[in-house]
Structures are given as C-alpha cells and as structure tokens.
Amino acid sequence: MRSLFCSCLLLAAVLLAVPSVRADEPVKIGVMAPVTGDWASEGQDMVKVVEILAAEVNASGGINGVPVEIEVADDGGTPKTAALAAQKLVTSGVIAVVGTYGSSVTEASQDIYDEAGVIQVATGSTKISLTGKGLPRFFRTCPRDDEQAKVLAANVQKLGFSKVALVHDNTSYAKGLAEETREIFKNSGITEVYYDAINPADRDFTVSLTRIKAADPDVIVFTGYYPQVSLILRQKRDLDFDVPIIGGDATNNTALIENAGKEAASGYMFVSPPALADMNTESAKNLMATFQSKHNAQPSSVWAVLAGDAFLVLVEAMKAAGPDPEKMTEWLKTSLTDYQGLSGPIAFDEHGDRIGEVYRLYEVSADGVFVLQ
Amino acid sequence: MPDFEFFLQQLSNGLTRGSIYALIALGYTMVYGVMKLINFAHGELFALGAYLGYTLLVVFGLGGSLGPPLAIGLSIIMVVGLVSLAGYLLERVAYRPLRSSDRLAAVVSALGASIFLQNAIMLQWGAQYRAFGADLLPNVVFHIGGFNLPLVRVLVFVAAVAVMAALHVFVHRTRLGLAIRAAAIDQGAAKLMGVDVQKVIILVFIIGPALGGLAGLLVGVYYGQINFNMGQLYGLKAFTAAIVGGIGNITGAMVGGLLLGLLEALGEGYISVIWKDAITFLVLILILVFRPTGLLKERVAEKL
Amino acid sequence: MSFASASRRKSFGSALTVAAVFVFACLPFLLGHLAGSSAPYWLDVLNTVGLYAILALSLNIILGHAGLFHMGHAAFFAVGAYVSAILNLTFDWPIMATIPAAALAAGLLAGLVAWPVVHLSGDYLLIVTIGIVEIVRIALTNDIFGLTGGPNGLVGISRPEIMGFRLTRPQHFFYLIWGLVAVSVLLFDWLERSRFGRALKYIREDVVAAESMGVNTNKYKILAFVIGAAWAGLAGTVYASRMRTISPESFNFTESVFLFIIVILGGRGNQKGVLLGSFLVMGLPEIFRGFENKRLLVFGAALVIMMIFRPGGLLPARSPGYKLPEPYRSRYKRLPDLSSGGVFNGAGSRANGPNASASEGFASGQAAAPSSGSGESSDSSKVISVDVGQDLVK
Incomplete structure (x- = not known):
C-alpha cells in the first residue's frame, strides 16, 4: 500500500513537471450555436454562414496577415449544455465568440465569457435584460424585444385595428415580447380582448383558435415562432376564421410559406429585421450566392445572417484594434459608426445593443413572397 | 359561439388527437404485452413514418403526379412496409440480444435506440421543419351551425378507427391473434402449447411499428408539418395513454388514447391552455391511484 | 478462497481506492x-x-x-x-x-x-x-x-x-x-x-x-x-x-x-x-463533441452497444442480502446456484442466466448466489434473507 502511495506521488510529481506547450496559433473566434436540439436548423445555418465568411477573410489574407480560425461549440439549445460549450470555447483560447440564438441559453453563458475576458456577440437573443447587467464585453447584432414591441404596436395601430387578441407560446422570448406589447397597447387605446399562451410542443391549436374566435378580435398578434404560426394559419383557415394575424421576428423564416401553404399564408404580416431577399448590400448578395452554391439552399432565416454580421464586426474590430478583447471592446463601442454589415449599418451603444431602426413590416403576398411594406 | 357548438368543436378536436395517440399507443401496448418491454424508440418510429411519407409525397412528388387518393394510398402501403422493416431491425439489433436479460437493460437499450434514431432522422432529413405541402388534400370544410369540421379531420379519425377495428378482429378472431394473446399471458406456457413465440415477437414488432408509422403519416398529412423530434412528445403521450388504458391490453390502448385526446381538448377549451398538460397528467395519475393497473386491465394478483 | 488471500485482496482494494481518491x-x-x-x-x-x-x-x-x-x-x-x-x-x-x-x-x-x-x-x-x-x-x-x-x-x-x-x-x-x-x-x-x-x-x-x-x-x-x-x-x-x-x-x-x-x-x-x-x-x-452534429447519434449507438455487452450494467450490484461473517462464507459458497440452472428460468425476460454469470466474477469473494437483481431472487439468497429479516420485524 505504501509503495502504491509513493508511486502515486511520483506520478503526480512527473506530471507537474511536464511543461505545457503553447505554439503560435491563428487567431481564434468561437461560434456557439444550437447545432443539435430543438433549434438545430438555426444553429446549423449560423455555423455555415460564419464558416463561409471566415474562409473569405482567410482567402483575402486574414486579419492583418494572421489567419482566423473558427471554433464551433454546440450549445444544444439548452442552458446546461451552453455553460459547458462556453467553458470549452473559453479554454480553447478564443478571444471572441459569436452567439448564440436563444436568450436563456445566452444568459447561461454570459458570466463565463465575462469572467474569461472574452467578447460575446449574441445573434438571436433579444431578451431585454441581457444587456442591462453591466457586462462590458457583451454585444448583440439583433435588436431588443422592447424595440420590436414598439414597432409591432405602432403597426397594429397604424393598420387601424382596435380589438386585439394577444397570443404567445410561453417561451422566454415570446412571453417577454407579448408583455412588452401589451403594456404599449394599454397606453394607446387598443382593447385587448384575449390574452393567453399556446403550447409550442402541440400541433393542434384549434382549441385556442375557437376560443379566440369567440372573443371576436380585429387582429391576432402572435409573438411566437414560425412553426406554430404556420399551423395556426392553416387551422384558422380550416375553421373559416377570417381574421388577420400579425407576428414577431421569430416568424421570419421562409419555411413558413412552405409549411402553411401559399393560400393560408397570404396576408400574414410580421415585423422583423429585413428578410434575406431585401438585404441589398453587396456583401449579403455575395454571401447568398456562395451559400447557395455550397449548400444548395438559402439560409432559412435572418438569424444566421446576424451571426455573419457578428463575425464581421469582430473581424473589423480586430483589424483596427488588434486581437485584444479590451481594445476591441473599446473600438466597437466608440469607433464602429459607419460599418455596412450584411443586414445594413451596424453600430453599438454603450450597453452593447445595436443602434438604429432595424425593424420593418412584411406581408406575405398571394404568391407566397415576403413583401416589404 | 353557442356553448354546445363550442363543446362539439372541442369534442371533435379531442377525438382526432385521441385517435392518433391511440394508434401510437397500440404499438407500445402490443410490444409490451408480449415482451414486457417499453419500447421507448417507438415514438421515433412514428417520426420515421412521417418522414418517409414526406419523402414519398413531397420529395418524390407522388402527391402531384398520382392525385391525392392514389398517392396517399400508395404511400400508406410503402410507409407501413418500411417502418415495419425498421421495427424488425430494431428488435433484431437492440432488443433480441437482451431478451434474456434484466428488463431495465432493455429499457436503456431502447432509450439509446431512441436517441440514435432521432438524430439519424435529423441527419438524414435535416433539422428544419418539413412541410407536406398544404394542398395535398382538397380543403373541404363541413359547417354545421357554427361548428366546423374539416374533411381531413374526418378522414384521419375514420382511418384510425378502421385500423383499430381491423386489429381488434385480427387479434381476437384469427389463429395468429390467438398466438399473440397466448404469448402475452405466459410466454413459457404458450411455448409448451406449440406457439412459436419467436414468430409472435417478430409479428408484434412488425404490427406495432406499422401502426406508429401510419400515425406519423397521418400527422404529416393532417397537420402538414413535421420535425425530427416530434416523436418524443407524441411517444410520451401515447405511452401514457397505453399505461392508463392498462398496458398490454389492446382495447385499453384505444380507450386510453381517445381519453387522453379528449382530456387535452376539454382541459384546453374549458380550463387553461398552459396548464392543460399538467391537468391531463394529474387526472391520469389519479386514475392510476384508484385503478393501479389501468382502466381495462384485469386486476390480477401479484405474481409470486 | 482462503481467508488470508481474501483479506489481502481487500486491503489491496482499499489501497487502490485511496490511491484513486488521491489522484482525483x-x-x-x-x-x-x-x-x-x-x-x-x-x-x-x-x-x-x-x-x-x-x-x-x-x-x-x-x-x-x-x-x-x-x-x-x-x-x-x-x-x-x-x-x-x-x-x-x-x-x-x-x-x-x-x-x-x-x-x-x-x-x-x-x-x-x-x-x-x-x-x-x-x-x-x-x-x-x-x-x-x-x-x-x-x-x-x-x-x-x-x-x-x-x-x-x-x-x-x-x-x-x-x-x-x-x-x-x-x-x-x-x-x-x-x-x-x-x-x-x-x-x-x-x-x-x-x-x-x-x-x-x-x-x-x-x-x-x-x-x-x-x-x-x-x-x-x-x-x-x-x-x-x-x-x-x-x-x-x-x-x-x-x-x-x-x-x-x-x-x-x-x-x-x-x-x-x-x-x-x-x-x-x-x-x-x-x-x-x-x-x-x-x-x-x-x-x-468532435462528431459535431453526429455526437448524440454516436452516443445513442454507444448506449445500445454497452447494454448489449453488459446487460446487468457495467458494474453489476453486489449480490443481494448481506455479507456473511467470514466463517460462513465458504460454506454458503458451495450451495448449488439454482438461479442459473435453467430449470427455474421463467419465460423470456424473466430469465437471468447470462447475467448471473456476468455478476459472478464481481461477486466472487461473497457469499450469496449471484442474481440479476431484477426483482428476481435466487433461492439461496432467499434462505439468507430469512436469517437477517428478523431484525426488521416490528
């Protein structure tokens, strides 16, 4: 027993004596995305877009001559996996991270990046409180929910609706947006005749729809995601319930038309950052073309493109301030003013929120195209 | 909307949902009856049915080229065949090596197979939601007062009930059905009476997944939208239905499925949408507290 | 197994545990x-x-x-x-x-x-x-x-x-x-x-x-x-x-x-x-993680394979009952192992044949006949249970 103990000590001593080796490496940027799990389709597109852009950066000589390397970590769309993914990225030596999609998932990773001094640029996490925490190196390329609620409510008012049924899906994002919108409605003379959630795991929303029908609204405001709104549109048609629906940015996904069918989808409206087809920037068009030729498809939502934007501003910051998180942060908050990203001009305020009007109103046309209003 | 019409609407919602739960529940209950194994991968076979239907109807475009009735008929046959094959393979690979082992070993193997299949579906068909195409079936809606009844809903319900009736006849009126029932009661005794238990096991692993695959196809056609992890929720609900009906009991699975669908629809319509699943589970737990072996299973003395 | 070798084995085991804890x-x-x-x-x-x-x-x-x-x-x-x-x-x-x-x-x-x-x-x-x-x-x-x-x-x-x-x-x-x-x-x-x-x-x-x-x-x-x-x-x-x-x-x-x-x-x-x-x-x-989006697929397959090769779990439980005091161990060890005899194996899933042999290797310094522990008990362990069950009687 004693000899065993001694050999253990010896082993420990040997291991402690081994020096850790570090070579000069290309600069690393992490991508934290839900590659598996419920939001896998968003996550996989996020990774694809960033990979394409990184290849382009490297093809044109890298960042100040240093190549950039992408380190992908799957957050599985759950907070627990995200904490590990963040830890993995931090320890693999990334200086900045792109991602992630879900707000609660981002939340679980924020502290880890903050403590490690790594920049995080979230891409789909619109929950308001993410930026109010005083985390200096946290940014996001997506707008905040209160911004969206304002645009949503303004459009409801502008279109002349007065009796509103407000429906969310009891997820962190959709409920937050619904509550924000509800507050604005209260102060603007719009009557709320129905307020409830649906269960996003369900496929059958006819029960909720019959209840909404009984409340007789002018318009349904739905703050959830595209798969559910597709089903709602179809089932609303089947019930002969003729009422317009207006939705939030999580329904901005071309799969909506396919899933609901052109007939049921036509007339559906939503507010969102510009859809892919309306991103007129040269860089966006190039990206679409490369994506199409490489993956034989289009990125299905705007969130993957916002991940691309996050990557691009990080590259810009690195070019200007060098691969140092502190200097990059400083630069992003003060000197990034006139940068043309994929989704339009990008700038950040002192909290790390994106500045500028990004929301637009869209309507689905009769032949199934998202038309900018 | 008048109260009675509202009630009718929820009733029809509940029956359609319930008939789909019942179809899936039958797969759980048949396998359980003979093998005493909870086939946790059954939900994934259901999803596989939906995706195979998608491939046939949308990717290969059968829906457009053959016309809806023929296309759906043909795809039902092919989906049922292919999912049965998958069920057979599943039994062969993941369960047969464990047949003489601890029951819980097979449960974990089933859970592993479920994780594997779900991710295989994701890798094969992608993580996006897939659409069946809205206009596969003509959009006919019957109006009875303020009560709306889409044709698709009627068809789904009729198809599910017809299949269940056929299964009932098969199990209770044919020799093979007799063999299944015998093996469910006591495998050893059935063997002694000359029943080829091995054959019966393969049979239930063909019929169960076939029903699950059919349910998947019906969900695809009816709701028009499928995703790779759809099997998880439907599987869990159908499994609950099977247990509450009295697992191993075929009529019990049908009753359990319909009951679950109705409970959900009425809970959602009259109490609360967001508490619906909690209410449903609570009622089901209460049923089990007072009828510890489910609704229809005979109370048997505990085996010693 | 002789008393001496059993105790040496035991002290070796605890030394190993101490070492493992230390390294950990x-x-x-x-x-x-x-x-x-x-x-x-x-x-x-x-x-x-x-x-x-x-x-x-x-x-x-x-x-x-x-x-x-x-x-x-x-x-x-x-x-x-x-x-x-x-x-x-x-x-x-x-x-x-x-x-x-x-x-x-x-x-x-x-x-x-x-x-x-x-x-x-x-x-x-x-x-x-x-x-x-x-x-x-x-x-x-x-x-x-x-x-x-x-x-x-x-x-x-x-x-x-x-x-x-x-x-x-x-x-x-x-x-x-x-x-x-x-x-x-x-x-x-x-x-x-x-x-x-x-x-x-x-x-x-x-x-x-x-x-x-x-x-x-x-x-x-x-x-x-x-x-x-x-x-x-x-x-x-x-x-x-x-x-x-x-x-x-x-x-x-x-x-x-x-x-x-x-x-x-x-x-x-x-x-x-x-x-x-x-x-x-x-x-x-x-x-x-290296498998990226295939990682759970691989994990699922690994679960199935591990269960097939170790149906009683990777490290099956010790035999039921309790450890007999040393002098009794060798005596009970000689009891015929009824559970793996085949005659008493029930149909299909109730049998525990392969399991029993799997757990035997692990249970070898112990007394009672191995059992899969699936609610199934071997006859010899029941005999033992009777002895110790008494103190639980109220």
Whole structure:
C-alpha cells in the first residue's frame, strides 16, 4: 500500500513537471450555436454562414496577415449544455465568440465569457435584460424585444385595428415580447380582448383558435415562432376564421410559406429585421450566392445572417484594434459608426445593443413572397 | 359561439388527437404485452413514418403526379412496409440480444435506440421543419351551425378507427391473434402449447411499428408539418395513454388514447391552455391511484 | 478462497481506492499540466459529471436499492434548485444556508407524491413519476405562486461562500462538488448497510416475502423516495449556485431519463457502477463533441452497444442480502446456484442466466448466489434473507 502511495506521488510529481506547450496559433473566434436540439436548423445555418465568411477573410489574407480560425461549440439549445460549450470555447483560447440564438441559453453563458475576458456577440437573443447587467464585453447584432414591441404596436395601430387578441407560446422570448406589447397597447387605446399562451410542443391549436374566435378580435398578434404560426394559419383557415394575424421576428423564416401553404399564408404580416431577399448590400448578395452554391439552399432565416454580421464586426474590430478583447471592446463601442454589415449599418451603444431602426413590416403576398411594406 | 357548438368543436378536436395517440399507443401496448418491454424508440418510429411519407409525397412528388387518393394510398402501403422493416431491425439489433436479460437493460437499450434514431432522422432529413405541402388534400370544410369540421379531420379519425377495428378482429378472431394473446399471458406456457413465440415477437414488432408509422403519416398529412423530434412528445403521450388504458391490453390502448385526446381538448377549451398538460397528467395519475393497473386491465394478483 | 488471500485482496482494494481518491483530488493540478489551457473546460465537465453523480447516487436509493421504477428525479432536483434560488434572491439568504430548506422541500414533495402512488407496480409507477416531472416543469414555466419567474427562470443567484471564501472558478467547484460526491458515497454506503438499506433490498428482491416478514414495505418505499429526493434537492442548490441562472427547461423529462440511464447503465445498486455511469453518460457527449452534429447519434449507438455487452450494467450490484461473517462464507459458497440452472428460468425476460454469470466474477469473494437483481431472487439468497429479516420485524 505504501509503495502504491509513493508511486502515486511520483506520478503526480512527473506530471507537474511536464511543461505545457503553447505554439503560435491563428487567431481564434468561437461560434456557439444550437447545432443539435430543438433549434438545430438555426444553429446549423449560423455555423455555415460564419464558416463561409471566415474562409473569405482567410482567402483575402486574414486579419492583418494572421489567419482566423473558427471554433464551433454546440450549445444544444439548452442552458446546461451552453455553460459547458462556453467553458470549452473559453479554454480553447478564443478571444471572441459569436452567439448564440436563444436568450436563456445566452444568459447561461454570459458570466463565463465575462469572467474569461472574452467578447460575446449574441445573434438571436433579444431578451431585454441581457444587456442591462453591466457586462462590458457583451454585444448583440439583433435588436431588443422592447424595440420590436414598439414597432409591432405602432403597426397594429397604424393598420387601424382596435380589438386585439394577444397570443404567445410561453417561451422566454415570446412571453417577454407579448408583455412588452401589451403594456404599449394599454397606453394607446387598443382593447385587448384575449390574452393567453399556446403550447409550442402541440400541433393542434384549434382549441385556442375557437376560443379566440369567440372573443371576436380585429387582429391576432402572435409573438411566437414560425412553426406554430404556420399551423395556426392553416387551422384558422380550416375553421373559416377570417381574421388577420400579425407576428414577431421569430416568424421570419421562409419555411413558413412552405409549411402553411401559399393560400393560408397570404396576408400574414410580421415585423422583423429585413428578410434575406431585401438585404441589398453587396456583401449579403455575395454571401447568398456562395451559400447557395455550397449548400444548395438559402439560409432559412435572418438569424444566421446576424451571426455573419457578428463575425464581421469582430473581424473589423480586430483589424483596427488588434486581437485584444479590451481594445476591441473599446473600438466597437466608440469607433464602429459607419460599418455596412450584411443586414445594413451596424453600430453599438454603450450597453452593447445595436443602434438604429432595424425593424420593418412584411406581408406575405398571394404568391407566397415576403413583401416589404 | 353557442356553448354546445363550442363543446362539439372541442369534442371533435379531442377525438382526432385521441385517435392518433391511440394508434401510437397500440404499438407500445402490443410490444409490451408480449415482451414486457417499453419500447421507448417507438415514438421515433412514428417520426420515421412521417418522414418517409414526406419523402414519398413531397420529395418524390407522388402527391402531384398520382392525385391525392392514389398517392396517399400508395404511400400508406410503402410507409407501413418500411417502418415495419425498421421495427424488425430494431428488435433484431437492440432488443433480441437482451431478451434474456434484466428488463431495465432493455429499457436503456431502447432509450439509446431512441436517441440514435432521432438524430439519424435529423441527419438524414435535416433539422428544419418539413412541410407536406398544404394542398395535398382538397380543403373541404363541413359547417354545421357554427361548428366546423374539416374533411381531413374526418378522414384521419375514420382511418384510425378502421385500423383499430381491423386489429381488434385480427387479434381476437384469427389463429395468429390467438398466438399473440397466448404469448402475452405466459410466454413459457404458450411455448409448451406449440406457439412459436419467436414468430409472435417478430409479428408484434412488425404490427406495432406499422401502426406508429401510419400515425406519423397521418400527422404529416393532417397537420402538414413535421420535425425530427416530434416523436418524443407524441411517444410520451401515447405511452401514457397505453399505461392508463392498462398496458398490454389492446382495447385499453384505444380507450386510453381517445381519453387522453379528449382530456387535452376539454382541459384546453374549458380550463387553461398552459396548464392543460399538467391537468391531463394529474387526472391520469389519479386514475392510476384508484385503478393501479389501468382502466381495462384485469386486476390480477401479484405474481409470486 | 482462503481467508488470508481474501483479506489481502481487500486491503489491496482499499489501497487502490485511496490511491484513486488521491489522484482525483490532485486532478485540478494535473489537468493544468496535461490539458494546458483547456483544463478549466475539462474540470467543468468533471463538475457536471460530479453533479450528476450526486443526483444519480440519490436516485440509486430509489431505483437501485428499493427497485422502484422512478423516471422523474429531475422534479426533486428542480424543487431544490428553485427553493434555493428563491430564498437567495427574494429573501437574501446566503446560498449555502438554503441547503436544508432545499432538501426539506424536495423531500416533503417526494413524501407527498409518493404516499398515494408507491403501491403501484413497475411501469405504472414509471408513468406516474414521468407525470410528476412534467407537472413540476409546467408549474415552474407558468410562474406558480408568482415566484419562479416563468419561462425566464431566475437569474443572478449568488455564488456559494464557504467561511468567507467565494467559489467562482471551476477548480473551486470541483472540490465542492466532488467533496459532496464523497459525502454521498459514504452516506449512501452507510445507509445501504443499515437496517433501512437491508429493508429496501428485501423489498426489491421480493415485496411479498418482505411484507410477510413484517417489513412495512410502503413505509420504507416512501422513506426511500424522501431520502433520495432530499439529496437531489441539495444537488439542486449546488446546480443553482454554479449556473447562477436556472430555468424550467433545465429540469425536463430528458434530464430524468439521463439520470435513469446513468443508474441502470452503471449497475443499479452499485455505487461504483453509478459513478462510472455518470462519467459515461455525462462525459461521452462531451468527448464526442468532435462528431459535431453526429455526437448524440454516436452516443445513442454507444448506449445500445454497452447494454448489449453488459446487460446487468457495467458494474453489476453486489449480490443481494448481506455479507456473511467470514466463517460462513465458504460454506454458503458451495450451495448449488439454482438461479442459473435453467430449470427455474421463467419465460423470456424473466430469465437471468447470462447475467448471473456476468455478476459472478464481481461477486466472487461473497457469499450469496449471484442474481440479476431484477426483482428476481435466487433461492439461496432467499434462505439468507430469512436469517437477517428478523431484525426488521416490528
């Protein structure tokens, strides 16, 4: 027993004596995305877009001559996996991270990046409180929910609706947006005749729809995601319930038309950052073309493109301030003013929120195209 | 909307949902009856049915080229065949090596197979939601007062009930059905009476997944939208239905499925949408507290 | 096996354990050199493994020792985490001080829900426990009592502080979590040997026999639930303080399933097995990160394969009953092993032939005939149970 103990000590001593080796490496940027799990389709597109852009950066000589390397970590769309993914990225030596999609998932990773001094640029996490925490190196390329609620409510008012049924899906994002919108409605003379959630795991929303029908609204405001709104549109048609629906940015996904069918989808409206087809920037068009030729498809939502934007501003910051998180942060908050990203001009305020009007109103046309209003 | 019409609407919602739960529940209950194994991968076979239907109807475009009735008929046959094959393979690979082992070993193997299949579906068909195409079936809606009844809903319900009736006849009126029932009661005794238990096991692993695959196809056609992890929720609900009906009991699975669908629809319509699943589970737990072996299973003395 | 060689083997075993514990305790330092900069990540993986080990060890009492099919352990984990978070955020309790409250709340809930349902058998109990975890998750999502924060969950939970030292880094949590794992192992080991532990085993092996021996089976089953749940509540506190943010989706049905898999895969009733299971089930998906979006596919296949090759779990439980005093061991060893004889094997799933031989290798210094522990008992172990069952008679 004693000899065993001694050999253990010896082993420990040997291991402690081994020096850790570090070579000069290309600069690393992490991508934290839900590659598996419920939001896998968003996550996989996020990774694809960033990979394409990184290849382009490297093809044109890298960042100040240093190549950039992408380190992908799957957050599985759950907070627990995200904490590990963040830890993995931090320890693999990334200086900045792109991602992630879900707000609660981002939340679980924020502290880890903050403590490690790594920049995080979230891409789909619109929950308001993410930026109010005083985390200096946290940014996001997506707008905040209160911004969206304002645009949503303004459009409801502008279109002349007065009796509103407000429906969310009891997820962190959709409920937050619904509550924000509800507050604005209260102060603007719009009557709320129905307020409830649906269960996003369900496929059958006819029960909720019959209840909404009984409340007789002018318009349904739905703050959830595209798969559910597709089903709602179809089932609303089947019930002969003729009422317009207006939705939030999580329904901005071309799969909506396919899933609901052109007939049921036509007339559906939503507010969102510009859809892919309306991103007129040269860089966006190039990206679409490369994506199409490489993956034989289009990125299905705007969130993957916002991940691309996050990557691009990080590259810009690195070019200007060098691969140092502190200097990059400083630069992003003060000197990034006139940068043309994929989704339009990008700038950040002192909290790390994106500045500028990004929301637009869209309507689905009769032949199934998202038309900018 | 008048109260009675509202009630009718929820009733029809509940029956359609319930008939789909019942179809899936039958797969759980048949396998359980003979093998005493909870086939946790059954939900994934259901999803596989939906995706195979998608491939046939949308990717290969059968829906457009053959016309809806023929296309759906043909795809039902092919989906049922292919999912049965998958069920057979599943039994062969993941369960047969464990047949003489601890029951819980097979449960974990089933859970592993479920994780594997779900991710295989994701890798094969992608993580996006897939659409069946809205206009596969003509959009006919019957109006009875303020009560709306889409044709698709009627068809789904009729198809599910017809299949269940056929299964009932098969199990209770044919020799093979007799063999299944015998093996469910006591495998050893059935063997002694000359029943080829091995054959019966393969049979239930063909019929169960076939029903699950059919349910998947019906969900695809009816709701028009499928995703790779759809099997998880439907599987869990159908499994609950099977247990509450009295697992191993075929009529019990049908009753359990319909009951679950109705409970959900009425809970959602009259109490609360967001508490619906909690209410449903609570009622089901209460049923089990007072009828510890489910609704229809005979109370048997505990085996010693 | 002679007395001398048995004792030498035993001392060798405990030396090995001491060595393993020692090396493990040094891991934060070793990893720093072995894994370089990725050490904190691997430590965090180990912390996750440790947390699930605590949970799985507590589930092992219910599922492994009492043999109750329980697939809803995440519910008790959730209650612990939420109670701690609420006390910490709303009432400003230090997070470590909330442990008793978290454990108490989880245990209380377990007692309340277990009381009407423990009489259910096997799979019926399984669905009830699944129902409970779903009900808890839905209640948390719907912001029950206005305390749980709804789908957002609770944010900004304090880091734990032990005697003025704030735990922030992975290596700090490593010692907290694995310290608790060690405490769990010792506690549950002691429980296993206690009157309570033996009662659970009789219940698992044969409820009717236990009942007829005068063991109040329902009381012991409920107690098993309460103890297991209370310990899961404690793990909830640790989880809440480590993540600092909790939300309902962290405690869903899938979590329960993973805990269930850990216990069965590792070898239910065997603490070493459960620890190994935690490493595999929580560690493999991390190791498989290289497969990117195929990692869970590979993990699923690995589960099936491991179960096929080790149907009794990777480290099957020790034989039921208890360790006989030395002088009796060799005598009972010679009893014919009826369970693997074939004659008594029931049909299909009730047989335990291959299992018995698998567990024999592990149980070789012990007395009773091996059994798969699936509610099936070999005749020789029943004989032994009779001797020791007496002290449980009330």
